[in-house]
Amino acid sequence: MFKKILIAEDFQDTTKGIVEALKSRLKIDFIQEELYCDKAYNRFKVAHEKGDPYDLLITDLSFKESHINRRLGSGKELIIALRDIDKNVKVIVNSMIENPIEINQLFSEQKINGYVSKGRNSLNELITAIQEVHQNRTFVSPQLNLNTVDGVFEMDKYDLMILKDLAEGYTKKEISEKLKKQNISPNSESTIDKKVSKLFDEFGAKNTHHLIAKLIKLGKL
Amino acid sequence: MFKKILIAEDFQDTTKGIVEALKSRLKIDFIQEELYCDKAYNRFKVAHEKGDPYDLLITDLSFKESHINRRLGSGKELIIALRDIDKNVKVIVNSMIENPIEINQLFSEQKINGYVSKGRNSLNELITAIQEVHQNRTFVSPQLNLNTVDGVFEMDKYDLMILKDLAEGYTKKEISEKLKKQNISPNSESTIDKKVSKLFDEFGAKNTHHLIAKLIKLGKL
DNA sequence: CAATGCCTTACAGCTTTCTGTAAGGCATTC
DNA sequence: GAATGCCTTACAGAAAGCTGTAAGGCATTG
Numbered sequence: 001m002f003k004k005i006l007i008a009e010d011f012q013d014t015t016k017g018i019v020e021a022l023k024s025r026l027k028i029d030f031i032q033e034e035l036y037c038d039k040a041y042n043r044f045k046v047a048h049e050k051g052d053p054y055d056l057l058i059t060d061l062s063f064k065e066s067h068i069n070r071r072l073g074s075g076k077e078l079i080i081a082l083r084d085i086d087k088n089v090k091v092i093v094n095s096m097i098e099n100p101i102e103i104n105q106l107f108s109e110q111k112i113n114g115y116v117s118k119g120r121n122s123l124n125e126l127i128t129a130i131q132e133v134h135q136n137r138t139f140v141s142p143q144l145n146l147n148t149v150d151g152v153f154e155m156d157k158y159d160l161m162i163l164k165d166l167a168e169g170y171t172k173k174e175i176s177e178k179l180k181k182q183n184i185s186p187n188s189e190s191t192i193d194k195k196v197s198k199l200f201d202e203f204g205a206k207n208t209h210h211l212i213a214k215l216i217k218l219g220k221l
Numbered sequence: 222m223f224k225k226i227l228i229a230e231d232f233q234d235t236t237k238g239i240v241e242a243l244k245s246r247l248k249i250d251f252i253q254e255e256l257y258c259d260k261a262y263n264r265f266k267v268a269h270e271k272g273d274p275y276d277l278l279i280t281d282l283s284f285k286e287s288h289i290n291r292r293l294g295s296g297k298e299l300i301i302a303l304r305d306i307d308k309n310v311k312v313i314v315n316s317m318i319e320n321p322i323e324i325n326q327l328f329s330e331q332k333i334n335g336y337v338s339k340g341r342n343s344l345n346e347l348i349t350a351i352q353e354v355h356q357n358r359t360f361v362s363p364q365l366n367l368n369t370v371d372g373v374f375e376m377d378k379y380d381l382m383i384l385k386d387l388a389e390g391y392t393k394k395e396i397s398e399k400l401k402k403q404n405i406s407p408n409s410e411s412t413i414d415k416k417v418s419k420l421f422d423e424f425g426a427k428n429t430h431h432l433i434a435k436l437i438k439l440g441k442l
Numbered sequence: 443c444a445a446t447g448c449c450t451t452a453c454a455g456c457t458t459t460c461t462g463t464a465a466g467g468c469a470t471t472c
Numbered sequence: 473g474a475a476t477g478c479c480t481t482a483c484a485g486a487a488a489g490c491t492g493t494a495a496g497g498c499a500t501t502g
Contacts, residue, residue: 012344013315017238035341094234114337119285122255123233167434169427171458188481193460200460207389207488208459212430213388216437332476343486409451421490427460429489 002090002134004047008059009042009094013148014118018058018094021123026130037063037072041081056130057082061095070184079110087111090133094118094126098144107138114139155187158184159199162192162218167212167221172196223311223355225251225268227284229261229280229299230315235339239279239315242344247351258284258293262422269306277351278303283315300331308332311354315339315347319365320442322382328359335360378415379405381441388433388442 001207005028015033022028032054034040040059048055052126061075072078079091093106106112114129116122122141129139138158165175172192175185179187196208226249230236231311243249253275261280268274293299300312311337314327314352327333335350337343343362350360386387386396393408393413400408426432436442 010341011235011317011339012338013242013347014232015238016241016344017234017236020241021234054312066341096232114259118232118234120233121289126234126401160435166430169431171244171428173458178405186480190481190483191479194480197460207392207428209387209433210390213433213437213442216434221434248461377445394488407450411453415450418490 001026002028002056002130004052005032005052005058006040006044006054006055007033008030008037008057008063008075008159010060011031011065014060017123018126021127022130025127036066037074037078040078041072044089045085046207053086054089054094056090056133057093058094058126058130061093061097064193076110078105078108079112079215083110090114092116092126092129092133092139094122100144103140103144115141115144117141117144119143136221158193162195163212163215166196166208167216222247223249223277224349225273225274225275226253226279227261227265229258229284229296229321230251230254230406231284233257235281238411239347242348243351246348257311258295258299259291261299262293266306266308267297267305275310275311277311277350278329279313279315279347282314282318297327297331301435302388303330308395311335313337313350313354313360315343320385321365321379321386322375324365325363336362336365338362338365340364343373380420381414384420384433384436385414385442387429388437393417425440 004214005022007018009018012035012127016034019031019033022031032043034043038115046053057079059075065073066204072081073085075093075095079093081111082089082091091110093103093112094116096118097103098117101116106115112185113133116125116129116139119141123139125139126141162175165178166172170178172189175192176187176189179185196211199205199211200207204210207213214220226243229234230239233256235255253264261278265275265278276369276380277362279302280299284295286294289338292411293302296314297318300314300404303310303312311329312333314324314333315337317323317339319338324336327336337346337350337360341343342424346360346362353360379396383396386399387393391399393410396413397408398409417432420426420432421428424432424435426435433442
């Protein structure tokens, strides 16, 4: 099992939960917690130079801004920086972000080894992820759907297009005209009405204001 | 000190971190964790009916959606429901939300006793909050600026309040009525219209959809 | 105390949103 | 090929959004 683990996570309660689980369930005794990306980076660098490197990083993606220490502001930046020091160190991301595109990029570009989506089972998933990654496999929280990477969005893509335009202040009439110009069908104002109304039900929104707000907060727009 | 504490929080790692801290630092031995609002509600209700009620609730505000159990979808809804059972139970909110308006509403309308903003020191703050609330005082994370508690809102806060309600699907008529009920002035539909129109100019938005989208992306809503 | 400017409010009108009904196109099923 | 279901579209009416005008309140200024 991993000997030295570095945790970068800015929520104190979350960090403590992870450390507790790692110690009790995986019997890992060297765990370093860091609340800031820069500090995590320094820890990692120093350990590497001393010839006693960390062999696993568990990091969040989003970090609150702070007045000091702001060279590295996100988990992604941290990973990129660490990859300059050690190309092969294992990395597991533990974050509430669920955007498939973003997650896939982390695997393909930052070469991360596991992705755990924070939630009701995330501590158990993290344990599994660590075990999988230790066996040189990758891990992704099962509830995430990373299938829709290439190509087939179809339905959703159409809806998203409309919603994006609405969020940018276009009226439905304007959107209808826009679609006609681009030879995209369906394109009637009426159909747009129906589509959006259907989304009200799906997302429990009262009206378009509400729907747009919800979708942006969900990171879908 | 509190004897029975109920924790409602859907991130498993966070929950474990809190439980660990409460047990080790406050020597509280009866702690119930729930990952769903509805389950927390049921726990609370049953305990109350049996004459062995919880005396503190620690809850998050945002909960991930789930397929089952969706009567209560947020911490706020949970608190409102619990207040029907027990008007006086102490409540501490532990959330990453930092919007002063929203937080003030929780104090004034839901009568919460403490608010801890998740972050690099939130576990320590939570411990302090519990001690303060146990002494019948309130607690708010010091980094939060909740100056504008009673009566007189500043320009910005007033505008933000309106925008936030719009983003939640309220119509301007409804918002006007809401303001009148709370004795906040100005409160006419007309004034709300003017205020929002002015914000269109300030933020270069074409209409309300656009404005809401921009403000959320800017992190102001 | 008259003049000025700013804010609040009411109202009018015009546009957009939202919802329901109805008709036609198209594919599937029996 | 008749029946069925789903999607697209048109249209209509009610509600809400948006914009401009006008009137009154209130404080400031000269």
